Structure formats: structure tokens, C-alpha cells
Amino acid sequence: MSILVGSDTKLIVQGITGGAGSFHAKQMIDYGTKVVGGVTPTRGGEKFEGKVPVFNTVAQAVKDTGANASVIFVPPPGAADAILEALDAGIELVIAITEGIPVMDMLGVRRVLEAMQAEARAASRAIPRLVGPNCPGVITPGQCKIGIMPGHIHRPGNVGVVSRSGTLTYEAVGQLSALGIGQSTCVGIGGDPVSGMDFVDVLELFQADPDTHGVIMIGEIGGGAEERGAKYIKEKMTKPVAAFIAGTTAPPGKRMGHAGAIISGGQGTAEAKIAALTAAGAKIAPTPSDMATTLRSMMA
């Protein structure tokens, strides 16, 4: 078991003929991910790497391949459109890697997504989900890698990782694997201010997944996602959670690389997030080098 992605995931790559899309499509295929198709408008009918069919539209790709997940490498001007197209085609899991999508575009996408999720809940259908944008993707080690993370650092196992940062996720995974601790699924939720899955959404799935025994949660300054995660941990989570919050030393008012990593009007400080998580029973890694050992100390 795992969450979100596994050996039964059938993936299409939107933007498969572009630079990043083609490079990572190959990497994902090499890892063993079932890449059943790609989408590049006007390039329908071609074959990627001589074997993966390319379609003009996501709807056609879904019809012909039965794809249930899509990963988006479309550049920022068309990325929101690509996400909406995937959702409209009935894709259950959309993972947007693209960095640099305008906030105004993501506000619209997010509101449409929320409406679709409400409809799906009311009809007892599977709930469509968006991961990202501006994220490394999702990996269930040994089964399915969707995104840009280096596959070789991961080991199959029972620790879930959820993070707003790509390289800090690799850091946590590297530490876990070095200790001989494998991962159930690693989810990068991305560094944008308005995005899809939040910490709460991923924590819920980890809590419900019998093969996830503990979680590393990696947050950073800006917004209130960590505080909402803390509330969930306090009220619902029975599994141990080790957390690290990046940006204790970040100056207010400055955007620290990620569009969403900014302390504005005194809101979104690392101190407030650390306090909320500590009060919720999560254990804070004192430094980013201690993420795996902190979780291990809780699981022993």
C-alpha cells in the first residue's frame, strides 16, 4: 500500500515533447512508471521514444489509454489551462511540476477544483486531486515515480514524507535511506502560495494508509498550511510526525525563492508554525540534519 500513486497508476505527460517534459518522461519510464501517453496539442499521432503515443488533447489520451494520472511540464503561460484540461478530462490525480504560474491563474484553478471535489463527494465518486504546482512530484518507491525527484535515493518502506520544498525532501529521504528506513510515499506539495493538496490532505491519506507508520512533514515560512496541518495532527493523527520548518532566519517581507515563502504583515513566521506543531504533539527536528533521526526517536 501507499498513497496517491502505485503500480496501478497509468500516467500521461502533458508537455511530453518539451525539454523538461521529454527528459523527465524518460526518467520516469526508466524508473518503471507506467507512462501510457503524452499530450502536446498539434503533435497528436507522434510516438515519444518510438513507443509512447502522443495526443492532441487530454480527453483523447484518457479515452485511448485509460490514464488516471497526469503530470504537467507545460510552461507557465499555458500551465493553468493544462491543469484545467486534465481535471475536465476526468483525471483523478494531476501533478503540476511547472514553476512560475501566476497567482491569479491558480486562484481560478483552485476554485474550479474545489467545486469539482464537492460534486465528486456529493456523488460518492473518487475525488479529483491536484498536487503542486511548483513541486517535485510524488513517488512511491519501487512502484511509481511521477515528477523530477532523483529516484535512486529512495527505498520502499513505511515512512511518509510531505513537503513544500523539493531539495529538502531529497535531504529527508537521503537521511532516511542512510538509516535503512524506507518510504511509503513522498509527496511534494510545492512552494506556491495557492496550490492543490495541502499538508492536511496528505496527512489524512497517510493516517489512513496501513503501510505508513510515521511521517516527516517539511514546511517553510509563509501562509498557514503548517498551522492547519498542526490542527489535524492534534485532533486526528495517531501516527508519529516529525517536522522541520525552514526559514527561522529569513527576514520578513522578502520572497525566499519560492513564491509562497514570504513572511508578510507578521504572518507566516517559522516560530508560529513550530509552536503550533509542537503543541500538536509533533516533534521538531532541531536542524535539517536531524529530520530522520527525530522521526526514528519517535518510532522506536
Next chain:
Amino acid sequence: MKIHEYQGKQILAKYGVPIPKGQVAFTVDEAEAAAKKLIADTGLPVVVVKAQIHAGGRGKGGGVKVAKGGAAEARTYAESILGMQLVTHQTGPEGQKVRRLYIEQGLDMATEMYLGMVVDRDRRRIAVMASTEGGVEIEQVAEHTPEKILTIHVDPTVGLSAYQARDLAFGLGLMNYGKETVAKYVRVVTSLYDAFTKEDCSLLEINPLVILKNGDVVALDAKVNFDDNAAFRHKVWTELQDVEEEDPIELEAARAGLNYVSLDGNVGCLVNGAGLAMATMDIIKHAGEGHGVAPANFLDVGGGATQEQVTKAFSMILKSPKVKAIFVNIFGGIMKCDVIANGVVAAAKELGLKVPLVVRLEGTNVELGRKILSESGLAIQAATTMADGAQKIVDAVSGGAK
């Protein structure tokens, strides 16, 4: 991205927001000529001389003066403000040099109010905030009298509804100025919302928004910030950018496609990924507490940097006089360790390495990267983990160059 008040007002005017007559001036002569023209156009002797810098609180800092004695007085104020180092609560103690002025007509105000818009990321809506407390720092109002700030949340898929704007108008007591003023206020809020969404603003603030004695509603100030991600569909932004208002090093980095933020410490950091870059600052501060060791910068070379970008990034750190040691911390994913190693070696050979360098490499092509560094002949201390690297940095700085 930030722009000047006068630029912001020109944009708002296009959306139908009433603004006072005004003109930008780059010299004292231009300021005087603008004042003369305004006085002739309006038939009123009062003009306002306003410093144009990318920071709020200009009035309190002495950057805004009302000239009631005609163009000659406006000239005197222009002489004192242009070129001054204007210090406000947003500039930091060193202040910001005034290079542009905005000369604006004076208005007969009845009251000053506040109107602001921002993306509320946690609600996924646009928050519109209004207050009767205009012309003062809104942060102070929020802290001391939060009940005086009215907020509505606009769903971007529907847009602003008139009733929401009316809610604000009635809440602010605008019926006291007549129903015409309520209607005018609703039009201003609607126009501003239109501008906010179409111009991809991240912040739009009118402080003060004034009610004139004749009942008109006018934007007396305009603070407009743009969402950098939307630059691709606003070519005009490059013309609006005032590079003299930017930190020169951050500007240089941005032009090279690097994320860089200057900090107060003494350890230069080169890292891939924003989260790891922040965490690297944190661990240096953690290890260096009490030893006078702290990060000098945030630098994320990104996931797909070229060797040239890495060389550029490392050169920028090497050139900074405050840097007493350098920590390169890389967890290669897409970014290959050999690319980083080659970039670091190229920059160090070109500029000379005069401070201790600690490198921690992990991930894709790590063996190749380590080999390039060890064969470079440079005095590099290899670190096995982030914590190990941070400790080596602290030892190097507090123990002097070893």
C-alpha cells in the same frame, strides 16, 4: 515587483479610478514647471510635492510637502526633497535616495480612508480591506483597533459583486456624505478590483482614499505591487521597473536567473532549491550562535542551473567583502553535482579563493563532483552532512582561516 506611486496612478486611471492631476519630475526645474502648469490648469494655488521611492511612510519621513505659496514654494520643496536620503519605517535606517518627484494638485478633503486588496492565499480569494482610518500605517490600525478594518472576500471565479462594495460603503458610514458618494465609492472599489485582477497585482493599496468636500472619491496615493510570475503577459513591466530602487546585488542575481537575498551575516551560501537554501541559513545560524557566525545571503541556484550560472553565483559570493567563509550545500536531483563542482572551480580559479570553503555534495553524480573538487587543487573542506558542514564553517570563521 514594485512600481512608483505616479506609475500606479496612471494604471488605475485607465480603469476609471479618479486620481488628482499630477506630473512626474526628475529635476527641480521640471518640478517647478509642473507646479506652474497645475496651478494654471486648476486655478488653485496649492500643489503637493511627493518623493517617489518604493517604500511607504514617505510623508512622516519628510518626503511629502504641501506648497500653498505657488510654484516658487514648490520649487523650494523640490530642492530639499530631490536627492535626499529618505528614511521611513519601510526603508531601513540607511533610507532610500529620492530621484523622482511627483507634483500633484492639492485637494479639498473632507476625510481620509484606507482601501487595500491582496490575495488571501489561505482562503483562495481576493481580500478587500477598507477602513475609516486613512493616512496612517494600516499595520498599526490592524494591531490596535482591528474592528476598524472591514474585510470582504471575493471569489475570483465570480468577481466582485456590487453588494460587497456597498457593504463596505455603508460600513464606513459613507451615507453621511450622501448617496452619490456611496455610488462613487462602489465604482472605485469595482474599478480597483478590475485593475487588481487584470494587471496581476499581488498588492494594491490606496492610503489614503479621500472623500472630498464635494463628495467625490479620489485615490490620493497608490501602492501597486505585481506578481512576478505574471511578467510574461505584461511586457510593459520592464519599462515600469526602476532599477535604482533595487538592491544592486539582488538585481544582478535576478538577471542571471538566480534567487538571491542579502542578509547581515558573514557566511556566503550557495545552495540548490529554495527550501534547502533556507534550511542552510538556519543551520549556520544554529551552529554559529554565540560565535558571531551567521549567513550573509540566501542563494538558490535552482534545479536546472547551468555551469555558467553556478560560476556567476559563486563569483557574486566571492566578491562580497563581508563574506568570511563559504558553504556550498548541494543535494543533486536534476542538478548534477559535477555541474556545481565545475562552476565553483571555474569561479574560484578566476577570482582566487581567499576565504575557507566548505562543500557538501550529495545526490546525482556525487562521485564525479567530489573528484572534480579534489583534483582542482583548491583548499576545499569536504563535509559529509549539513550539520558537519555548518560546524566546519563555524570552526573556520571563529578560529580564523585555517
